[in-house]
Amino acid sequence: MNPRTATMLISAALFVLTLACAAIVFFPYYWMIVSSLEATSLFEWPPRLVPSSITMDAYVRIFTERDVFTWFKNTAFVASTTSIFCTLVAINGGYALSRFRTGSTTAFSIFILFSQLLPATLIVVPLYVIFRQTGLYNSLIGLAIADAAFVLPLATWLMKGFFDRIPVEVEEQAMVDGCTRLGAFYRIVLPLALPGLVVVVAMSFITGWDEFFLARTLISSQSNWVFSVGLTSFETQYAIAWDEMMAAAVVFALPAVLFFLFVQRYLVSGLTSGAVKG
Template sequence: MKKLRRAWIYVCAVLISLFAVGPFLWMIATSLKPPGDIYSMPLNYLPSAINTGGYKAMLNPSADDNLNFVKWFYNTTVVSLLTTLFSIIISALGGYSMSRFRYRGRMAIGYLILITQMLPGSLLIIPLYIIMKEYQLLNSHIGLVIAYSTVAIPFCTWMLKGYFDSVSYSIDEAAMVDGASRLVTFIRIILPLTLPGLVVTAIFSFLTSWNEFLFAQTFLSDYGKWTLSVGIASFQGQYVVNWDYLMAGSVMTTLPIVVAFWALQKYLVSGMTAGAVK
């Protein structure tokens, strides 16, 4: 009975894994199909011949005047890294303040931060657009970083507060007794102890800006300043869809995230379970 139950668990795990990985495998297969295979009936699940035209076009902008994948990739990387850095610095300071200091309205501020996560991003477009227009930040990557940070910082602040709460305050007291200032204690002792939590929140902030489409489409108008999400979406026209470009670009956009998850998986597991057991 125990072996049957274990076999059933393995079967369920395999099916769930295939369900999760299936779209990515389908995307890779479609990116390698010749155009005839994409529209063939009955549908070919595997390419009849390997077609790398989409990938060559992505990496060779001169092949198509309307394609600049390398530039979009660079723009997205810069915006995502700046958003992550900006969000983590502010969130770590805010989360530490809410965790360690006792002042009037502390929890009210925390709940207010949490409530902002209940608002859809579409509600923020108009006020953010007006503010950016006022300060001449439209069509700039700095303006986009600020817009992304308004989404990432509240969540990261609340998450990091939980991680800081899991670190005993006696550690802070011991460091300050030894002569360390509050800032030195925060940077050299508390932050290393909460490294898994920092990695998890950093990845969330990075993914928020890497995959975001609505803000990027609204606030960026110049072709050369587009991010990957906007650029790849342009492959889908009103009458024609360049599936080879679309799928190849999507695969190349997804790969950095897959590599990041693989490289940081030990921090992800420990970070997501940090504080679960007191």
């Protein structure tokens, strides 16, 4: 066998190996979708790897018999509020970190790093008490504020990275033309940073959408449940309706996955550039 055939064989083998790994990685997704569509009982042994026949019944049932609409509405509200609030705050903070080197910005950068060490459980215990005392407990607005605060350090840091890529000369030129510093920022720099802005909006939206732990702790009444909390309520009943649960999981995961795929390239470059420069 000559070396060229050998190289080609190795490449082919590695390609097959890659596809096999991809199949294993994808399997839980496949199983979720198949289980939600399976027409006959899921409680059979051995499990059917390919469904014998397919039905949308479970999807119809979760929308008619469960509170999925309420959960969806609450989650959408919390995620959008988190996203808008977090982005508005992160834009300003990120710009300050990108353009100024003063005591306040250094202190803030150190705090952002430090915040990555804080255990969420230690925060949540007093936060629960504070929320009870201030009336933010069991309110979707309160939950959104808490979610936004938890994403804020990362969002600010990402925003700083996106502003860093825009040359300072852009603002200097605008200021020569008569803009104030703030005017140059909002009217000239911000539109240029639009792709980065979209990433921060999406990232904070996804975090607000997915969030479970704060919602579980800070929300009490069933009418205020978000999707992640509602989803786990299938579990506590006597027999778990796995087809309904998987159907609800698909409905819940879909927006998050789509948003993620939409921004992944930018999000990844923002997240990894810091680590790789090291």
